[in-house]
Amino acid sequence: MSEHWVVSGASRGIGLELVRQLAARGERVTASLRDEAARDVLLASLAAQHARIETKLFDMRDGEAILSAAKTVAGPIDVLIANAGVFGPKPQTPLQMDFEAALDVFSINTLGPLRLVRALLPQLAGAANPRIVLVSSELGASADVRPSSAVYAASKIALNKFAQCLAEELKPKGIVVIALSPGWVRTDMGGPNATLSVQESGSGILATIDALTIAESGSFIDYQGERLAW
Numbered sequence: 174m175s176e177h178w179v180v181s182g183a184s185r186g187i188g189l190e191l192v193r194q195l196a197a198r199g200e201r202v203t204a205s206l207r208d209e210a211a212r213d214v215l216l217a218s219l220a221a222q223h224a225r226i227e228t229k230l231f232d233m234r235d236g237e238a239i240l241s242a243a244k245t246v247a248g249p250i251d252v253l254i255a256n257a258g259v260f261g262p263k264p265q266t267p268l269q270m271d272f273e274a275a276l277d278v279f280s281i282n283t284l285g286p287l288r289l290v291r292a293l294l295p296q297l298a299g300a301a302n303p304r305i306v307l308v309s310s311e312l313g314a315s316a317d318v319r320p321s322s323a324v325y326a327a328s329k330i331a332l333n334k335f336a337q338c339l340a341e342e343l344k345p346k347g348i349v350v351i352a353l354s355p356g357w358v359r360t361d362m363g364g365p366n367a368t369l370s371v372q373e374s375g376s377g378i379l380a381t382i383d384a385l386t387i388a389e390s391g392s393f394i395d396y397q398g399e400r401l402a403w
């Protein structure tokens with residue numbers, strides 16, 4: 174039976190591939206993008222599978238726009254994949270970062286997913302097996318120390334902490350929450366030398382989400398379903 178999936182950041186990279194694979198499986202998909210040009214590109218690339226794809230336009234920093242878009246999404250929502258994210262400014266070491274640009278990264282990568290979760294919670298609560306996937310990164314593991322990606326890593330570490338706390342807060346409602354690492358993927362963010370194609374990462378992510386149970390809630394998992402150390 175098909176499910177309703179919401180994917181943010183569907184204009185390119187991992188988000189676009191997730192929407193493509195979900196559409197091919199015949200799922201109902203609500204995809205978020207930032208503008209109409211990106212929506213046209215997405216819909217053109219999905220060709221005949223349009224019928225089950227809805228699009229919503231908002232920026233992850235804009236809480237009001239997210240709330241009004243969320244009100245137009247018909248529930249229930251089975252899976253929310255908060256995927257949209259940015260690497261942020263370069264350089265971004267603690268001594269060299271631009272503070273305003275760093276705040277922007279936190280607004281997109283750390284608070285953006287929570288804005289989305291809060292706005293869509295009524296539709297998630299109405300699903301039989303609701304799952305929330307906050308797309309994080311292995312750079313957000315605390316043992317990984319690289320000054321050159323300090324802002325990005327800190328935004329994902331904070332997202333990981335929110336994933337743990339949100340899992341606890343939503344346990345009484347039976348909503349599963351995980352932080353997920355997609356692996357190192359060849360996208361605009363991951364670059365050409367990354368080890369995985371979007372297809373490999375995307376199919377692994379979907380198989381991992383398909384197999385999720387409440388026992389995994391509150392954990393950090395990679396695209397192959399393996400648990401990661403925080």
Ligand SMILES: NC(=O)c1ccc[n+]([C@@H]2O[C@H](COP(=O)([O-])OP(=O)(O)OC[C@H]3O[C@@H](n4cnc5c(N)ncnc54)[C@H](OP(=O)(O)O)[C@@H]3O)[C@@H](O)[C@H]2O)c1
Nearest residue numbers: 182184186187207232233257258310357358360361362363
């Ligand atoms: N690629 C990797 O190796 C890798 C590794 C670990 C984790 N990740 C994570 O995986 C997720 C997807 O990454 P990706 O590699 O697919 O990146 P990408 O190719 O750079 O795509 C980023 C997506 O996020 C959207 N986005 C950026 N800023 C936004 C904003 N302010 N509001 C709404 N949407 C926004 C982009 O939309 P626009 O086109 O409008 O900019 C785009 O759809 C991110 O959370 C990233 O941190 C990626």
